[in-house]
Amino acid sequence: MRNVDRTGARVLLALDQDPLATTVALADRLGLARNTVQNRQHRVETDGTLAPPSVRVRxxxxxxxxxxxxxxxxxxxxxxxxxxxxxxxxxxxxxxxxxxxxxxxxxxxxxxxxxxxxxxxxxxxxxxxxxxxxxxSMVEVVPLRMAPLLREMAEDGE
The missing domain is CATH 3.30.70.920 (Lrp/AsnC effector binding domain/regulation of amino acid metabolism (RAM) domain)
Structure with a gap:
């Protein structure tokens, strides 16, 4: 299993903000080649980086x-x-x-x-x-989130 790099973090953050965005829309928004975005999407969908969609159901x-x-x-x-x-x-x-x-x-x-x-x-x-x-649990104060970590990785490149 490969760790997420800066470009992968940018793609994941964009998908977190707009999960239904097309590959072309993501590429335009991120200023990346369509093939780069498509390859990153395929990688995170197949290597275990992304949890199953049912995790998002409240x-x-x-x-x-x-x-x-x-x-x-x-x-x-x-x-x-x-x-x-x-x-x-x-x-x-x-x-x-x-x-x-x-x-x-x-x-x-x-x-x-x-x-x-x-x-x-x-x-x-x-x-x-x-x-x-x-x-x-009385109330969920901070829900499970990854966006702050993705943002940090996308900005710092760690």
């Missing part, structure tokens, strides 16, 4: 306005089985292996508090899960 538009972060402590069992079971819960949007007092940090969504309770119970029923701790 959970509240899917009837899941409640967001919570759940930490799980897991026992010494088949970790792949545990992760497969956790991943099978549709409301689990993200899972990170972490350090500290827990083993996993999950971002989950739910319809309401009763539904969040159901999701938590489903997670606790997964193989190897010993304990959970749920933290309700």
């Amino acid at each position: 959970p509240e538009r899917l009837g899941r306005p409640v967001m919570a972060f759940v930490t799980l402590e897991i026992g010494q069992v088949d970790g792949h089985r545990t992760l497969d079971e956790i991943s099978a819960v549709p409301e689990v949007c993200e899972v990170h292996a972490i350090t500290g007092g827990a083993d996993l940090l999950l971002r989950v969504v739910a319809r309401d508090s009763a539904d969040l309770y159901r999701v938590t119970r489903a997670l606790l029923s997964c193989s190897g899960v010993l304990r959970s701790n749920t933290m309700l």
Whole structure:
């Protein structure tokens, strides 16, 4: 996997600002050759640089306005089985292996508090899960973003 360079950062930033822009429009806007933009677009679409489009969908538009972060402590069992079971819960949007007092940090969504309770119970029923701790997100203050990093790379060329 190749790191994004200055030109790639410029193309990604332009796509972040206008995801439906054509290659020709991007090339004109960036002052780059169409082939350069087209090659960069193809590269980031195939090398894993871009996340799947579903990541952009807002959970509240899917009837899941409640967001919570759940930490799980897991026992010494088949970790792949545990992760497969956790991943099978549709409301689990993200899972990170972490350090500290827990083993996993999950971002989950739910319809309401009763539904969040159901999701938590489903997670606790997964193989190897010993304990959970749920933290309700009151409001998203700064959403997941990459534009500031892209802007810095596009300007500095790092």
